Amino acid sequence: MHDIIIIGGGVIGLSLACELAGEGTKVAVLEKGGIGQESSWAGAGILPPGNPDGARTPEARLRACSHVLWADLSARLREETGIDNGFRRTGGLEVRIGGPVRALEDEVAAWRAEGVTVEPLAGRAVFEREGELHPEVTSAYRLPEMGQVRNPRHLKALAALALLRNVSLMPGTEVHRFELAREKAVAIETSAGRCTAGQFVVAGGAWSGRLLNDIGCPVAVRPLRxxxxxxxxxxxxLSHVVNVGPRYFVPRGDGRVLVGATEEAAGFDKSTTAGGVAGLMDFSLATVPALARATFERCWAGLRPQSADGLPYLGRVPQADNLFVATGHFRAGLQLSPATALLMSQLILGRETRLPLEPYSVTRHAGRRPEFFDQETHSPG
Ligand SMILES: Cc1cc2nc3c(=O)[nH]c(=O)nc-3n(C[C@H](O)[C@H](O)[C@H](O)COP(=O)(O)OP(=O)(O)OC[C@H]3O[C@@H](n4cnc5c(N)ncnc54)[C@H](O)[C@@H]3O)c2cc1C
Structure with missing residues (x-):
């Protein structure tokens, strides 16, 4: 029997499996599809900076906690598995084209208040950093500590480390439901039969709500394509990650540039659409006109696990004291995965957690669960 079964082999489930197995526990990861093939594969891998000493909100605290872990984690993965996950601090620019010159002043002030290094850029300074941006950039700032990671490589490295630590990775194994008795999860029913373990963790990304809502756990997670x-x-x-509000460019350093991303409530449909791709192309050429000469390699879509308030759910399920949740990371699951793995392993192993977990509790919406999530959480996967 395994000590801990993790449901979901995305970046959250794999990171946690590595952390727990590194502490000597016997872990299995059950994954309905291929390991690391869903949202975690599809994401852009942007890693915004943070500062643990200046972080004041639950979002900023988690981001800062992760920020300080990325460099060591990447070095350890490279040493132990031989796989380079492509982690680099390339720096990031936030820009606006047209519109008021002072549009980004509040954001600059917020980064400063958090103690994160930020450089406002004006006039020629913008083009000294990124010479191919549209000449009508009206306001910009630079975050030198912004990083990026190559998601598919990171997932491959995590899976390799998990295997080195004797984690049982079980792709093609779907978990259908929990069996509860006397406030404990005693077993799960899966496509490969009934499985028992001492503790269970749901890290099922956009699909998490289906399993949890069935046992009365009030998490609100829906897919946002x-x-x-x-x-x-x-x-x-481009050499920096360039953000223009919710849209962005991620130059990979080998000639490839990711252009993302749409935000669409389309249920569990992962199709790419003519309208979605056309919108991203219009955005590309309007922001970096030189990209008109780029080759179109491919497009894809993934399902972000969106929570009701944008914060992940990290904690114990009220219905069973050996059942935990780590999901709902929305647009930030890659960046927040090292902190999530650390905090969840501390919680599961009964240790003091580096951050208080109350702001991320699964019961934080108790009594005011947003209605509009209901339909999406029960859609077929
Ligand atoms: C286009 C796009 C761009 C993004 N860009 C970024 C970015 O730049 N930076 C960033 O930090 N984040 C980004 N994200 C968000 C990030 O990808 C997600 O927050 C993160 O991948 C969530 O990880 P996860 O492990 O929870 O989910 P997933 O990777 O979706 O993994 C969950 C896994 O659980 C499995 N599963 C679910 N239910 C069951 C079940 N019942 N039985 C067995 N297995 C099950 C699923 O098959 C899946 O493989 C982006 C996402 C998208 C789609």
Whole structure:
């Protein structure tokens, strides 16, 4: 029997499996599809900076906790598995084209208040950093500590580390339901039969609500589709991650540039659409005109696990004291995965957690669960 069964082999489930197995526990990861093939594969891998000393909100505290873990984690993965996950601090620009010159002043002030290094850019300074941006950039700032990771490589490295630590990775194994008795999860019913374990963790991304709502656990998670386009062009016209509000460019350093992303409530449909891709192309050429000469490589879509308030659910399920949840990371699951793994392993192993977990509790919406989530959480997967 395993000590701990984790349901979901995305970045959250794999990161937690590595952490727990590193502490000597016997872990299995049950995954209905292929390991690391859903949202975690599809994401852009942008890693915004943070500062544990200046973080004041639950979002900022978790981001900062992760920020300080990424470099060591990446080095450890490279050493132990031989796989380079592509983690780099390339820096990031936030820009606006047209509109008021002072549009980003509040954001600059917020980063400063958090103690994160930020450089406001004006006039020529913008183009000294990124010479191919549209000439009508009206306001911009730079975050030198912004990083990025190559998601597929990171997932491959995590899976390799998990195997080195004797984690049982079980792709093609869907968990259908929990069996509860006397406020404990005693077993799960899966496509491969009934499985028992001492403790269970739901890390099922956008699908998590289905399992949890069935046992009365009030998490509100729905899929929010994101489409991404991959272009390639040498020399690459950008060196920073460039954000324009919710849309962005991620230059990979090998000529490839990711352009993302749409935000669409489309249930569990992962199709790419003509409208989605056209919107991303219009955005690309309006922001970096030189990309008109880039080659269109491919496009894809993934389902972000969106929670009701944008914060993940990290904690124990009230219905069973050996059942835990780590899900709902929305647009930030890659960046928040190291902190999630650390905090959840501390909680599961009964240790003091580096951050208080109350702001992320599964019961935080008790009595005011948003109605509009109901339909999506029960859609077929
Ligand atoms: C287009 C796009 C861009 C993004 N960009 C970024 C970014 O730049 N930075 C960032 O930090 N984040 C980004 N994200 C968000 C990030 O990808 C997610 O927050 C993160 O991947 C969530 O990880 P997860 O492990 O919870 O979910 P997933 O990766 O979806 O993994 C959950 C797994 O659980 C499995 N599962 C579910 N139910 C069951 C069951 N009953 N039985 C067995 N297995 C089950 C699923 O098959 C799936 O493999 C982006 C997402 C998208 C779609």
């Amino acid at each position: 994101g489409q991404i386009v991959l272009l390639s062009m040498l020399p690459t016209p």
